[in-house]
Every structure is written in C-alpha cells, then in structure tokens.
Amino acid sequence: MAEGFLTREAGVREAYAAHAGELYGFALRSLEDPGMAEEAVQDTFLRAWRAADRFDPELGSLRTWLFAILRNVIIDLGRARAARPAIGGELPDQGHEPFEDILLNWQVEEALRRIGDQHRRVLVETYLRGRPYAEVASELGVPEGTIKSRVYYGLRALRNALEEMGYEG
Amino acid sequence: MKADDCRVWRERIGALVLGQLDDDQRASTEAHLDGCPDCRAEAEALAPVAALLSRADPERLTPAPAPPPYLGDRIARRIAAERRDKRRRRVRLGLGLGGACAAAAAAALVAVVISGSPSAAPSETVAFRALPGDASARATLEPRPWGSTVNVRVRGFRPGTLCEVWLRRRDGTLVAAGSFRYVYDGESDEAELSSALTPADATAIGLRAGPKTFVAPLPAGSAARDAALSPATNKEEDT
Numbered sequence: 001m002a003e004g005f006l007t008r009e010a011g012v013r014e015a016y017a018a019h020a021g022e023l024y025g026f027a028l029r030s031l032e033d034p035g036m037a038e039e040a041v042q043d044t045f046l047r048a049w050r051a052a053d054r055f056d057p058e059l060g061s062l063r064t065w066l067f068a069i070l071r072n073v074i075i076d077l078g079r080a081r082a083a084r085p086a087i088g089g090e091l092p093d094q095g096h097e098p099f100e101d102i103l104l105n106w107q108v109e110e111a112l113r114r115i116g117d118q119h120r121r122v123l124v125e126t127y128l129r130g131r132p133y134a135e136v137a138s139e140l141g142v143p144e145g146t147i148k149s150r151v152y153y154g155l156r157a158l159r160n161a162l163e164e165m166g167y168e169g
Numbered sequence: 170m171k172a173d174d175c176r177v178w179r180e181r182i183g184a185l186v187l188g189q190l191d192d193d194q195r196a197s198t199e200a201h202l203d204g205c206p207d208c209r210a211e212a213e214a215l216a217p218v219a220a221l222l223s224r225a226d227p228e229r230l231t232p233a234p235a236p237p238p239y240l241g242d243r244i245a246r247r248i249a250a251e252r253r254d255k256r257r258r259r260v261r262l263g264l265g266l267g268g269a270c271a272a273a274a275a276a277a278l279v280a281v282v283i284s285g286s287p288s289a290a291p292s293e294t295v296a297f298r299a300l301p302g303d304a305s306a307r308a309t310l311e312p313r314p315w316g317s318t319v320n321v322r323v324r325g326f327r328p329g330t331l332c333e334v335w336l337r338r339r340d341g342t343l344v345a346a347g348s349f350r351y352v353y354d355g356e357s358d359e360a361e362l363s364s365a366l367t368p369a370d371a372t373a374i375g376l377r378a379g380p381k382t383f384v385a386p387l388p389a390g391s392a393a394r395d396a397a398l399s400p401a402t403n404k405e406e407d408t
Contacts, residue, residue, distance in 0.1 A: 012248060016241050024240075025233030038240055045244045046251075105224040112225050113232065120230070127187050128227040145180075152183030152215075159218045 006052035006062075012045060019063055020045075022110065023070050029106050030074050030099070040077060044070045064166045067103075075099060111161035119154030122147050175201075175208050182212045186219040250361055254313065306383055308334070308374050316365040319346045321376065326351045332378045336364050336371040343375070351378070 006012055020041055027037035047069050048055070055065055078099075112120050125136045126147065137144045178201045184190050185198050202209045309320040321334055333348040347362035364371075368387065375384045 009245060009248060009252075013241070013245065016244065020236050020241065021233070024236035028234060029229070034234075034237075038237060041236055041240060042244050042247070046247060049248050050251075104221070105226070108221050108224045109226065109229050110233070112230055123222065124225075124227050124230065126189060127222060128225060133189070148184050149180040151187065151189070152180045155183045155186070155215045155218050155222075158222070159215065162218065162221070 006049055006055060011052075012049050015048070015062060015066070016045060019066050022063075023066060025110065026067075026103070026106050027070060027074060029109075030102050031077065036077055040070060040073045043073045047073070061166060067166075071099065071103070107162065107165055107167055108158075111158050111165060111167075114161040114164075115154060115157040119150055119157050122150040123154045123158070126151060175205060178202075178205070178208050179211060182208065182215060183219075186212060186216045187222070247361075251318075254318065254363075306376050306378075308376070308385070310368040310371070310374070310387070312367050312369070313363075316363060317346075317368050317371070319362040319364055319374070321349070321360045321362060323351050323376070323378065326378055330379050332360070332376060334362055334364075335375045335377075336366045337373040337375065337384075338366060338370060339372055344371075346374075 006015060023044060024037055024041050027040040028034060031037050031040060044066060048066060051069075055062070112123070121140070122136060125131045125139075126133060133144045133147045137147050140147075178198060181190065181194065181198045185195060190198060202212055306321065306323045308322075311318045311320075317336070319334060319336075321332070323332060326332070328351060330351040331348065332351055334346040335343040336346050337343055344364055344366050346364035346366075347360075349360035349362065371387050373384050373386045375382055377383075
C-alpha cells in the first residue's frame with residue numbers, strides 16, 4: 001500500500017471493502033444505533049480521504065489508522081449527543097463504559113468470531129459460561145482430553161487473531 | 170527437552186492459564202514449567218490472552234451486522250462531490266490545494282437537530298411544533314475556501330416536500346443555501362447544498378419545508394476558531 005493510496009477513489013473503495021465491516025460492527029456496538037453507526041463510518045472514510053496525505057504506512061497499518069479516526073468520530077458523536085438537551089426523553093442514556101474498554105471488549109469478541117467454530121465453542125462453554133469439561137465433552141461427543149487441547153489451540157488462535165487485528169498486548 | 174516431549178504439558182497450558190486445572194494437575198504442570206523454559210514462555214505468551222478473554226460477552230458472538238449495502242456508494246458519492254468542488258475552486262482561483270485547504274475542508278461540523286421541543290425552538294419555529302414527533306432535520310456545515318458546504322438531512326416529511334435552506338448573516342440578512350425536494354428512497358436522504366457564507370459568518374440556519382420554517386442557531390464563531398486548532402477531529406454540535 002503506497003502513500004497517498006487513499007487520495008484515489010479506488011483506494012477508498014478498497015479500504016472500504018477491507019475494513020468497513022469491522023468499523024461498522026464496532027461503531028454499532030459502541031453507539032448502539034444503526035443510523036449513527038452509518039454516519040460514523042461515513043465520517044471516518046471522509047476524514048480519512050481528506051487527510052490522506054497524513055497517512056504514513058510506515059507508522060502503522062491502515063486499519064489502525066481508520067480505527068483511530070473512528071475513535072475520534074465516535075467520541076465526537078457521543079459528546080454531541082451528551083451536549084444536546086434531552087428532549088422528551090427520547091435520547092438514550094449513553095457513555096458509561098469508557099471508550100477504550102468498549103474497544104477492547106469488542107476486539108476480543110471480534111477475535112473470537114474469527115477463530116474456528118470448534119475452538120470458539122470450547123472457550124465459550126468452558127470459560128465464559130464456566131461449564132465443566134466433562135459436560136462439554138459429552139455434549140460434543142469427544143473425550144475430555146480433546147476439550148483440553150482445543151482450549152489450548154483455541155487460545156493460541158485467539159492470540160493470533162488479536163495480533164492480526166493490531167492488538168499489542 | 171524437545172517440543173514433542175512437551176506436547177502433553179503444552180496442551181495443559183491453556184487450561185492452566187484459564188484456571189481450569191484441578192490442584193494436582195496444576196501443581197504438576199507448574200513443576201514442569203519450572204524446568205522447561207519453552208513451556209514457560211508459552212504459558213507467559215498465553216496468559217494475557219486468557220486475561221482478555223473474560224471481556225467477551227458470549228451473547229455478542231453472533232456474526233456482526235454488516236453495514237447497509239448502499240453505504241459504500243454513498244461515501245464514494247460524497248467524496249466525488251467534494252473532489253469536484255475542490256477541482257472547481259482550483260480552476261477558478263488558480264490555486265493549488267495544499268494542506269491548509271485539506272484542513273479547512275475537514276474542519277468543523279455543526280450538526281443541528283431540530284425536534285419537537287419549545288425549548289429548542291426560537292420564535293421562528295412555532296409551526297414546527299405541529300410536526301409529528303418522528304420528523305427531524307439535521308444540517309452539517311463544513312467550511313470551504315469559498316463558503317460552506319451544507320448537508321441537510323430531513324426525515325419524516327411528506328415525500329416531494331420542497332425544502333429551501335438559508336443561512337442568517339450577522340447583520341440579520343438571509344443568504345440562500347439552495348433548495349431540494351425531500352425524497353426518501355430508503356437510501357440517500359441527504360441533500361448537499363452550498364452557501365457563500367462560511368460557518369463562522371453564519372449565526373443561524375433555516376429550513377423552509379412547505380409552509381413551515383425551522384431555525385436553529387449556530388454557535389458563534391466557534392467553527393473557524395476550532396478549525397484552526399485541530400482540524401481533523403473538530404465537531405461542534407448545538408441545538
């Protein structure tokens with residue numbers, strides 16, 4: 001990806017195809033409103049295009065840069081929503097969870113979506129839902145030892161997925 | 170110790186870092202880690218991932234909804250329109266577009282939400298209280314070297330309604346910012362208009378929709394000032 005990539009409309013299209021799904025998913029999770037999530041994604045690509053000169057692939061990935069822009073857009077939208085007087089109580093109560101927390105939660109969820117079904121399933125059932133290995137093993141019709149090894153390979157897969165998404169833990 | 174010899178231990182490491190081993194197994198696995206730097210390194214690499222895992226909500230792991238199919242095209246149209254604007258100005262003014270212009274283009278955004286409240290509505294907006302509750306209008310002003318791009322989005326109006334937009338200057342005179350017809354086709358309901366006034370020079374924006382006029386004040390002077398400070402992230406919102 002060359003510098004100035006986003007100044008071309010085809011470049012924006014390409015960036016959109018690669019990242020809009022994730023950006024939208026996160027915006028929706030954060031804003032909890034499809035209309036605002038749309039607006040946030042649109043704003044993100046417009047700002048990215050306008051500031052294309054300032055994107056330097058040597059400093060970080062396009063994905064990281066777009067998320068940084070989206071972060072600003074969402075904070076602005078949240079601030080605007082908070083500053084707006086509550087009219088007739090139709091505005092949702094927002095902004096308890098700090099932004100960085102939501103972003104990290106979402107990244108972990110997105111990483112879990114990306115790993116294989118078998119791996120995700122054992123991590124969800126044994127850890128997030130706290131079910132005994134024996135129960136999950138019999139439900140899946142595999143030995144307990146298989147559950148244990150899937151937990152291990154599942155965590156490795158999760159680590160790789162997080163790294164691909166730019167998480168530097 | 171070779172990696173193959175460690176396989177059994179390795180496969181316990183996941184359960185270990187997730188706190189899923191019983192006491193005996195944990196003790197034996199930890200004893201192995203004490204004597205095996207490779208397995209210890211693996212455990213140390215996975216521990217932070219295990220710590221993050223509890224952040225996930227198992228109810229939220231269904232595939233995330235995709236953005237609506239029209240969004241990509243809408244963004245492309247917005248960019249194309251902005252590019253045309255820039256190009257036009259470049260030809261007319263004989264100027265190159267440097268960083269300053271890009272900064273101005275990205276600068277301030279004033280969003281105005283008009284909804285059915287007397288407190289949000291100065292005297293000019295009397296009529297709009299009669300609107301059904303789901304009608305809304307939102308305008309975005311973006312500074313341009315020649316004035317402003319004014320994006321107006323209205324919802325809940327009768328299709329085909331003629332909408333005329335103006336900006337009020339400091340001296341009270343009104344400057345037209347164009348007109349459009351409200352057509353909601355489930356896709357783009359945003360009209361892109363232009364005015365020669367910059368956001369900083371405008372004190373209010375008005376929208377005349379059929380027989381009714383809605384007005385929303387603009388924060389005085391803030392657009393230009395903030396734009397100069399941090400162009401890419403600034404956004405002002407007021408009702």
